[in-house]
Amino acid sequence: MHPAPSVILFTALSGLGLGFLIWLGSGVLVLSGWPAFFAWGFGYALSIGGLMASSFHLGNPQRALLAFTQWRSSWLSREAWASCLTLIAFAPQALSDWLGFGWGRGFGLAGAALALLTLFSTAMIYAQLKTVPRWHHWLTPVSFLAFALTGGLLLALPGLLAALLCLILALVLLAQWMVGDGAFARAGETMESATGLSGGRLRVFEQPHTGENYLMREMIHVVGRRHSRKLRLIALIAAALLPALLSLALPPLAAAPLAGAVHMLGVFAARWLFFAEAEHVVGLYYGQR
Known part of the structure; x- marks a missing residue:
């Protein structure tokens, strides 16, 4: 799949922001007081900024509101509703912490539950797609949740727990790559099944058209194996291993910004690979799988 920058920003920033709000809430x-104001504002800025970035990938951004109408069948619509409800639920908790209302943690816990639902809905947009075997697996939502919770805790309270989550994230990444590498072959999709033709092994004699089209731009992307290995190593070290060491070695005030920045570098590398390595079965029709 084509790794669109807007979708990478959307999944990376909103995941980090919601993860931070979960631990805060x-x-x-x-x-x-004011530390609470700036912390909640930072979490909201990351979350809303990421959600707004997703609209840049829409063919017609003016129709974004139509996404809210399909909640019965669309995970994208469910994500839209869940994200709005999440930000609304967190607001009273943010005011209570900032102004000292003493309202307990009820609103924060409700917001945290809705944030988890939002993250799950985002992941299911991709995990539901049978046409992309690498995504069509339970590890996809696990990965989204692991990234959000790990990154959020690195920003909120680096330490032993954050380091443990980093190691769990590393294991999830390794498992996701191992399972994903063989997913297309296990799906059993072939050029015969893609075209609906049978009677022997098919091959492409001539492309179906003379120029590039939307499907070829968005659904067919090939990343070199050498580049893939390098980016996987960067993602594993930057997103999980190095932040774990920083979280244990530095005091919290120093570890949070440094480990958070390094982690985000790894998140961007992992997200780019998430899309670039995903093989859509439509590529079979063009003889490019």
Whole structure:
């Protein structure tokens, strides 16, 4: 699949922002006064910025509101509703922490639950696609949740727990790559099944058209194996291993910005690979799988 920058920004920033808000809302990091104001504002800025970035990939951004009408059948619509409800639910908790209302953690816990639902809905947009075997697996939502919770905790409260989550994220990444590498072959899709023709092994004699079209631009992308290995190593080290070491070696005030920045570098590498390595079965029709 074509790794569109807007979708990479959307999944990376919104995931980090929602993960940070989850730990802030659930009371793992409790702040008050102006520190609470800036912390909640930072989480909201990441989340809303990521969600807004997703609209840049729409063919007609003016119709974005139509996404809210298909919640019965569309994970994209469910994500839209869940994200709005999440930000609304967190707002009273943010005000309580900032202004010292003493409303407990009820609103924060409700917002955290909705944030998890939002992250799951985002992941299911991709995991539901049988036409992309690498994504069509339970590890896809696990990966999205692991990235969000790990990145959020690195920003909120780096330490032993954050380091443990980094190691879990590393294992999830390795498992996702191992399973994904053989997913297309296990799906059993062939040129015969893609074209609906049978009676022997088919090959492409002539391309179906003379110029590039939308399907070829968006659904067919080939990344070299050598580049893939390098980016996987960068993603594994930057997203998980190095932040774990920084989280243990540095005091929290120094570890949070440094480990968070390194982690985001790894997130961008992993997200680019998530799309670039995904093989859509439509490529079979063009003889490019």
